[in-house]
Amino acid sequence: MTRTEHYHDQNAPKANAIVVAVSVFVRDDRDRLLLIQRTDNGLWSLPSGGQEIGESVAQTAVRETREETGIHVEVVGLVGVYSDPGHVIEYSDGEVRQQFSLCFRAVPVGGELTPSDESSDVRWIEHNELGTLDIHPSTLLRIQHGYEERGEPYIG
Numbered sequence: 001m002t003r004t005e006h007y008h009d010q011n012a013p014k015a016n017a018i019v020v021a022v023s024v025f026v027r028d029d030r031d032r033l034l035l036i037q038r039t040d041n042g043l044w045s046l047p048s049g050g051q052e053i054g055e056s057v058a059q060t061a062v063r064e065t066r067e068e069t070g071i072h073v074e075v076v077g078l079v080g081v082y083s084d085p086g087h088v089i090e091y092s093d094g095e096v097r098q099q100f101s102l103c104f105r106a107v108p109v110g111g112e113l114t115p116s117d118e119s120s121d122v123r124w125i126e127h128n129e130l131g132t133l134d135i136h137p138s139t140l141l142r143i144q145h146g147y148e149e150r151g152e153p154y155i156g
Contacts, residue, residue: 001092004120005136008086015088015098022061023048023103025146026071027080028124033143034108035133036068036119044125044133046142048101049118061104065114069122070114075107079146080154087138103142103154 006012008148023046026034035044049064051057058075065073080103087099109140125133130143 001040003092004090005041005043005138006088006090007039007137012088013090013096015085015096017095017097018100019097020051020057020059020060021048021062021101022051023082023101023142024061024065024073024075024106025103025142026065026073026094026106027146028108030124032068032124032126033130033146034065034071035123035125035135036115039118039120042120042134043139044135045139046103047119052066057102058104061102065106068098068110068116070111070116071108071122072110074109075104075106077105078153079103079105079142079150080156082138082154082156083143084138084156092134101140101142103146105146 036047038045047065047068051060061075062073082101085098090098115122
């Protein structure tokens with residue numbers, strides 16, 4: 001399935017769904033950021049995905065990070081809540097989601113970098129390398145907020 005992100009695009013299709021999703025801002029002991037290259041659109045992204053019935057959002061963050069990257073993490077905080085109605089994600093099956101994502105801060109506790117069906121590449125990225133990668137503006141916002149280490153989570 002492919003996905004197309006529409007970000008404040010007047011020609012975007014109207015949303016027909018909202019799904020609880022998470023993204024995960026993970027830095028290692030060398031201050032590098034964990035990123036994946038998505039298989040559905042080729043963009044670089046934080047590990048992310050939808051909550052499943054029977055799990056908490058923190059468990060979703062841990063599961064999605066492990067599934068997409070091979071890295072086991074511990075959730076240590078909340079970067080922010082992202083619910084911009086101007087950001088919709090169109091899937092090839094006809095679903096058009098309004099963004100609703102909780103971005104968690106996490107630390108690695110084990111595992112090895114391992115791509116998955118959802119990630120063609122997984123890397124620890126230096127902060128100064130971010131500008132060389134194709135990253136969606138909404139993901140860059142989460143990354144910016146993660147690096148700012150705000151006293152309170154972003155809500156928007």
